[in-house]
Each structure stands twice: as structure tokens, then as C-alpha cells.
Amino acid sequence: MTAVWRSIFLAVCFGIILAIFSIDLFAAEPASIKVQLWNKGGTMGLTMDKTSVPSGPVEFEITNTSKNTMHEFLIAPWKGSLTSLPYDKSESQVAEGKVPGLQGQEDMKPGTQTTLRLVLKPGSYIVFCNQPGHYKMGMYAHLNVS
Ligand SMILES: [Cu+2]
Numbered sequence: 001m002t003a004v005w006r007s008i009f010l011a012v013c014f015g016i017i018l019a020i021f022s023i024d025l026f027a028a029e030p031a032s033i034k035v036q037l038w039n040k041g042g043t044m045g046l047t048m049d050k051t052s053v054p055s056g057p058v059e060f061e062i063t064n065t066s067k068n069t070m071h072e073f074l075i076a077p078w079k080g081s082l083t084s085l086p087y088d089k090s091e092s093q094v095a096e097g098k099v100p101g102l103q104g105q106e107d108m109k110p111g112t113q114t115t116l117r118l119v120l121k122p123g124s125y126i127v128f129c130n131q132p133g134h135y136k137m138g139m140y141a142h143l144n145v146s
Pocket of ligand 1: 044070
């Protein structure tokens with residue numbers, strides 16, 4: 001290897017190392033929210049450790065803390081009242097087909113945990129559980145994405 005090629009090679013190596021380090025230094029950690037899906041003595045709910053996050057990647061660490069009940073975690077942009085999602089009375093469930101932008105993690109067995117990574121735009125969101133009857137029992141919460 002000539003001296004010129006060696007210095008080019010070293011410069012490229014140095015550049016690659018710098019690039020790796022800067023990616024590592026400047027990559028933003030995704031916002032993280034701990035979610036608990038729970039039921040106790042005839043009541044149930046969905047509890048989050050924060051109610052506002054910056055837009056972009058968001059990581060939901062979801063735990064179904066129930067010992068005996070299936071729950072789920074659904075999220076959709078929603079500006080209205082938290083109790084006014086379109087509802088299908090015959091199914092005792094939110095009419096999911098009428099909620100634009102709905103996504104999430106369905107059917108979490110009791111005692112299970114999962115991590116859901118989403119990319120969220122700024123806005124007002126509703127999070128809820130849509131196992132039959134659970135939305136009306138109070139399994140919903142508001143999330144603000146700024
Ligand atoms: Cu539920």
C-alpha cells in the first residue's frame with residue numbers, strides 16, 4: 001500500500017467511526033409510556049404513567065395486570081369526548097370500523113406484557129380496551145402528542 005492510499009484508507013476508517021458515533025450520540029430515544037390494563041373488584045381501567053409525549057416514535061410498555069381477564073390496548077386520534085366513540089350496542093363494543101386510524105395490540109392474556117412501538121403525529125388521542133363491555137366500564141384514557 002502506498003502512503004497516499006494508506007492515508008485515504010485511514011481517513012475513510014476515521015469517517016466511518018465518526019459516523020457511527022454521531023448516529024449513536026444524536027439518535028433520540030423514543031418516548032416510553034408504561035401502560036397497565038387492570039380490573040379489581042368489579043371495576044377496570046387503563047392507567048398510563050404519562051399522558052403527554054412528544055411526536056415521533058413512542059414505545060408503549062403494556063402489562064395486563066389482571067389475573068383472570070383478557071384486555072387489549074387500542075389507540076386512535078380522537079378530539080371528542082372520551083365517552084363518545086362510535087358504539088355497537090349489540091356487541092357491547094366500540095365500532096372499530098368507524099374509528100379512523102385505529103391501531104394497537106389486541107387480545108392480551110392475563111399476566112402478559114408486550115412492547116408496542118408506534119410513530120405518532122401531534123394531536124389528541126384516545127387509548128382504550130375493546131374487549132366486550134370494557135370501554136363502558138371505564139377502560140379508556142387520553143393521550144396528548146405534542
Ligand atoms: Cu379490558
